Amino acid sequence: MTESYLKHFTSQNKSYMYYDYPEWLQNQGQQLSQYPYTIRILMEALLRASDQKPELQQNLATLVDWDHNHDHDVAFKAQRVLLQDFTGVPALVDLAAMRDKVMALGGDGRQINPDVPVHLIIDHSVQVLASGTPDAFAENIKKEFKNNQERYQFLKWAQQAFENLTVIPPDNGIIHQINLEYLAKVALTETNEGTALVFPDTVVGTDSHTTMTNGLGVLGWGVGGIEAEASMLGEFSYFPIPEVVGVRLSGTLPTGATATDLALTVTHALRQINVVGKFVEFFGPGLKDLTVADRATIANMAPEYGATCGYFPIDQQTLDYLKLTGRPVDQIQLIDDYAHLNGLWYDTTQDAQRHYTTTLPIDLSQIKPSVAGPKRPQDLVPLTDLAAKFTAEKTTLTVKTANHTYDLENGAIGLAAITSCTNTSNPALMLTAGLVAKKAVAAGLKVPEYVKTSLAPGSKAVTDYLKQAGLMPYLDQLGFNLVGYGCTTCIGNSGSLKPEVVQALANSDFSMSGVLSGNRNFEGRVNPLIKDTYLASPPLVVAFALAGTLAIDLTREALGYGTNGQPVYLKDLWPTQTDIAEAIQQNIDSALFKRSYQDILAGNAHWDSLDVAATPTFNWDKTSTYIACPTFLENMTAAKPEMTQEFTALKVLAKFGDSITTDHISPAGFIGQQSPAGQYLMAHHVQPQDFNSYGSRRGNHEVMVRGTLANIRIKNQLTxxxxxxxxxxxxxxxxxxxxxxxxxxxxDQTSGLVILAGKDYGMGSSRDWAAKGVKLLGVKAVIAESFERIHRSNLVMMGVLPLQFKLGDNAEKLGLDGSETFDIQLDSAQQTAHVTATKNDGQVINFDTILRFDTPSDVKYYENDGILSMIIRQKTNL
Structure with a gap:
């Protein structure tokens, strides 16, 4: 079917091939101009895949009438996978375990490799333990390597062991900014019978803000660790054909309004119309002057407005950014030619014809300086209204530093961080912050001593152009010294507040506030002692730090008093549009980005000193509490067993109500000393101060299984x-x-366990250990009223049955209290499972459930007892 749509074209005197999905659409009686660009990318991918998998042709056909087929799934296989170190470590641990198993079964373990290019960026481990000093960066790196040596040794081994895997060493930047500035190709090529095949660059990543790359015209989003592993190993994922919400941008941003203000406004507006699980696509006359850096700031926030992605189509701004960041000239021309040829170049003349599920207009000229908070990124607050948020109650806190005694009131800032790829990827925002700092220093302003300040940009390019512009010394003088290149305060790696503040808070219920240029501000996220946290642009972070409080109207109140005794206002510090444009023009060019990225794979002295054996399999250290060979494959045989159709004498491990999230199920955050995980670590001679977090120990299944279903707020109805x-x-x-x-x-050799649950079991951010941990606890089936989509898929991929009560049934109505013994018999042909629950007094309750095998792959995963075993059997000749 699809070979007739494989066409040739020429770019720069070279011959290429591509799949002509516009012609395919025309042969279906449809007009390309009516389709959103995101749907076009899904179509191209399915048309291309249909050559190898003819069964996907029907899946492709459902996309023709995409906006009436949301109850159908679409098959998708990303061309690249991004991993950060917290979620990447367990994925690579699984691959290492798969190699071991292949070797144990007499095969060649080197056959186990990622099928698509995988980049792992180590960016989630650095913490702001030192700040406000010239040596903060070096101190934090030193402590980072001390705390993460075992994990880093494993990753360095993986770098040389696996094909198709690139590990970017620590302290180079944040995963999404590196992807935007360096890794993303926009159009990919692969050689097919001597001629290069061109197709769109698509990506999934184990971090929700993978959506940032949509600002560059690359379709991508975040997935859970197990789904990422499936993508790494060449598997298709399935998700409901999405609704596509069009956001029509018009006008231009006024002076004083930033891309951050626009992103926060977009987040607020989209939350009002509920775009959860939908694609968002931006179009309209306002796109013309919106740079890729501005677009990426908006696209990064897609998880905050709830969408799967926030896509900006390819246009001249895309090509300009690729040129600026030093991408090869021939690659840029190929993107230009291919996008025009294959219907992926943004065509303003088609705006009226293009169909969206719904459309939201946003006038850029109406954007006002804003922040978001105090607990949710969608809660927009104009600068003029912020002070009023702190007037409801009056409490005070006395903080004594070496030089001052401060009597703090509500809104006092304990933490001010320029951090996160969301905004540090934007040169206009970062240079504006530097220019504000320069004028503040010139006026004699200082940041109060109780404010912890930090600068953690998403790439070395940022500090390079700040230095080149002569602005770093002024940021340093205000305490915004470089503390690291990574996800610091934005993910809670903020370190402790100033010692004097911590001491003052010890016997007080006073609430300190925080401000950061990040994307999330959930309560307690950035620091346990910070209650109200506001998201703001980098220059506003500097301004609020100078004021020392959020209880201020920056549009009319003075930040402080200069050396001349006169009040200094934000308008006095804010640079003109001309100043910002000149700073960009004079200090940022492609040579700067090329220099910044030329040695990105080299690492630093700490990385180079890690001793790693160049072996195809990993030498597991049985004493390590960070990295261990998981037991998922312990009982696997070379031959695929008969699919288990019947379970007997299962006992109930837990019985839950509605809305049990993956935060409840999965190990996360703090490890308590009395918890099973804490007891395990102490038994292995790890002291409580060295427990680190569950996130840092995701590569050790012994720790993680003990933290599964161990959340201190989970409510098991059995207790x-x-x-x-x-x-x-x-x-x-x-x-x-x-x-x-x-x-x-x-x-006692119980044959297995069951979990009973209510509605929306597994909702929230998908986490791999929510399924992996349940598997290792011995759970054979979860019977729930409904499942979150990705968690249901993860359970199947780990060989755990997702069974759904039939409509109208639940545990209470059926009289199940959890004390019963369960027998389960599958009827795969009818997509049902018959359940017999026997009480201690012999009473029997019979009921049927829906067997939630929702995609063609689900049966294959389950009959192989999970995806890892299935891939081993597929890839090797055992």
């Missing part, structure tokens, strides 16, 4: 009087931790 990860071990009716109960069931 109604005790909150947290507890359950009843039914043979003795003893209350114990969920982990200890699971181990007891394994010891």
């Amino acid at each position: 109604p009087d005790k909150e947290g990860g507890y359950t009843i071990y039914w043979p003795t009716k003893t209350q114990m931790s969920i982990y200890d109960a699971a181990k007891a069931y394994q010891k």
Whole structure:
């Protein structure tokens, strides 16, 4: 079917091939001009894939009438995968374990490699332990390597062991900014019978802000770790054909309004119309003057406005940015030619014809300086209204520093951070921050001593152009010294507040505030002692730090008083549009970006000193509490077993109500000393001060399984009087931790466990260990009223049955209290599972459930006891 649509074209006197999906559409009686660009990219990918998988032709056909087929799934396989170190480590640990298993079964472990290019950027581990000093960066790096040596050794081994894997060492930048400035290609090529095939660059990443690349015309979004592993190993993912919301931009940003203000306004507006799970696509006359850096700031915030992605189509701004960031000239020309030829170049004349599910107009000229907070990124607050947020109650805190005694009131800032790829990727914003700092220093302003300040840009290019513009010394003088290149304060790696502030807060209920140029400000996220956190542009972070408080109207109140005793206002510090444009023109060019990225793979002295054996399989250290060979493949045989159709004598591990999230299920954050994970670490001679976080220990299944279902706020109905990860071990009716109960069931050879749940089981951010941990606890099936889509998929990929109560049924209506013994019999042909629940007194409750195998791949995953075993059997000749 599709070979007839494989066409040739010439670019720069070279011959290329491409799949002509516009002609395919025309043969379906459709007009290309009516389709959103995101749907066009999905079509091209499916048309291309249909050559190898003819079964996808029907899937492609459903896209023709995409806006009436949202109850159908679309198949998608990204061409690249991005990993950050927290979520990337367990993915590579699984690949290493797969190699071990292949070797154990007599095969060649080197056959296990990613099928598509994978980039792992180490950016989530650096913490702001030192700040406000010239040596802060060096100090933080030193401590970072000390705390993460085992993880980094493993990643360095993986770099040389796996094909198609590139590891970018620590302290180079943030995953999404590096992707935007360096990795993204926009159009990819692969050689096919001697001629290069051209197709759109698409990507998935194990971080929700992978959406940032949509600002460059690259379709991509964040996925959970297991889904990323599937993509790495060449598997298609399936998701409902999305609604596409068009955002029509008009006008231009007024003086004083920034891309951050626009991004926060867009986030607020889109939250009002509910774009959760939908594609958002930007178009309109306002695009013409909106730079890729501005677009990327908006696209980065897609998780905050709830969309799968926020896409900007390819146009001249795309090519200009690629040229600025030093991409090869021939690659830029190829993108230009291909996008025009294959209907992916933004055509303003088609705006009226293009169909969207719904359209939202936004006039850029109406954007006002704003912040967002105090707890949600969608809660927009104009600068003029911010002070009023802190007048409801009057509390005070006395902080004594070496030079001053401060009597702080509500709104006092404990933390001011220029951080996160969201805004540090934008040269206009960063240079504006530097220019504000320069004028502030000239006026004699200083940041109060109780404010912890930090600068953590998303790439070295930022500090390079700030230095070249002569602005770094002024940021340094205000305490915004470089602390690291990575996701610091934005993900909670903010370190401690100033010691004097911590001491003052020890016996007080005073609420300190924070301001950062990031994308998330959930309560307690950036620092446990910071209650109200506001998102703001980098120059506003500098301004608020100078004021020392958020309880101020920066549009009319003075930031402070200069050396001449006169009040200094924000308008006195803010540069003109001409000043900003000149700073960009004089200090940023392609040579700067090329210099910044030329040694990105080289690492630093700490990285180079890591001793790693050049072996195809990993030498596991059995004493390590960070990296361990997982047991998912322990019982795997070379031959695929018969699919398990029947389970008997299963016991209930936990019984939950509605809205149990992956935050409840998955190990995350702080490891308590009395928790099963804490007890395990202490038994292995790790002191509480060295526990680190669950995130840093994701490569050790022994820690992670003990943290599964161990959230201190989870409510198991089997133990109604005790909150947290507890359950009843039914043979003795003893209350114990969920982990200890699971181990007891394994010891007494119980055949398996069941989880009962209500609606939306597994909702929230998808996390790989929410499924992996449940698998290792011995759970064979989860029976719920409904499932979150990605978590349902993850359960299947780990070989755990997702069974859904039929409409009108739930545990309460059926009289299930969790004490029963369960037998389950599958009827795959009918997509049902018959369940028999037997109570202790012999009463039997029979009911049917829906077997949630939703995609063609689900049966294959399940019958192989998970994706890892399936891939091994597919890839090797065992």
